[in-house]
Amino acid sequence: MLQLQTISLFSSNSFTFSPAVAFRTPAAKTLSSAAAALPFIRFPNYRSARPPPCCSVGKSEALKVEAMAAEDGQDLRLARISSAIRVIPNFPKPGILFQDITTLLLDTKAFKDTIDLFVERYKDKEISVVAGVEARGFIFGPPIALAIGAKFVPLRKPKKLPGKVISEEYSLEYGTDKIEMHVGAVEAGERALIVDDLIATGGTLGAAIRLLERVGVHVVECACVIELPELKGRERLGEKPLFVLVSGDA
Template identity: 45%
Template sequence: MADDQSKIERIAKTIKSFPDFPKPGILFKDIFPLLHDPAVFSDLVDVMTNNVRQLNVDVVIGLDARGFLFGPIIAYQLNIPFVPIRKKGKLPGPTMAVEYKLEYGSDIFEAQLQSIKEGQRVVIVDDLLATGGTMSAACELVEKMKGNIVECLVIIELNDLNGRSKITGKVHSLVQC
């Protein structure tokens, strides 16, 4: 939509960059200014919700932690469930887990059992796609739970890190850097 394109341009202009954070050589993309400006935050919610509405999904999944900022709002707007995927030990009750590799070591993502039903159409939401490790792990977990991933939706994609190549399904990013 043309209207969504102008909103995406305002979103892109609001994202701040911080060189050498959290360590030298990293150019950190800060999404928090999007939350500081209610008009731009409204644009972001509109664009993300419009995108997900067209996908006809049953569940919105948000990744720990910044996916929790946007996923529940989208789910609320569409009147569908929100499911968090969290790091190990953060969710009560029975969970399903998947281990994934990090630059130095590994970590574990979990989701509560029965939070995704077999065959449900899901969208996975996060703020950033960098190397693709966490999004790939989330996809693996959803597939393990027999969910059908329709799309992985992120605000920012860092093209140079080629994280998209680790994702087997469709990736939609609002802003590419």
């Protein structure tokens, strides 16, 4: 379920669940069996709009959502983005609610809206580095970087980058993982934006911040399309702000 959210100072992309579910999977959360049986998208001050199970909202339903947003004085672009994200229950395993951004990428208008909202926010912040977290940060990061005149730096999983790397370890519920960046990709004093598709418990975003700050880069902000506030990822980012477009609900 998604709610419209113009700005939130929350965080994180990597997350861990209850003891029954513990792994990093984009945009997933624990559900009760009742909730899993009836997924729906909800917008603040609007009536619930229930899409077909495991499908994105249809065009006619999206138009209704936009009309309700306009009536309430909300940004229509946020309504389009929310309605374009497909919610799939029990994927990749039972008890997980998967927020699928591939349907957003199929909607050229909603995809453009997503990039435009980020560009409008960051175009005048003197950002020289857009750091994208693997893998979906590689989708949204490059067009933002090009639009604001910044370089794009991929932050990758271990053993994916061919050159000399600097790495930062972060903890999962069962074990640890690492995020890596090429040595020399950034310089001390540069201003960076960290981009990913979703924030949850904050593991990877926190590691990305530490990795960049270790080499003297100033992280201006983190930016994600979706945030899952109940997983409390902001607590792992300290005072570092995060801008999000839509927010997940329990």
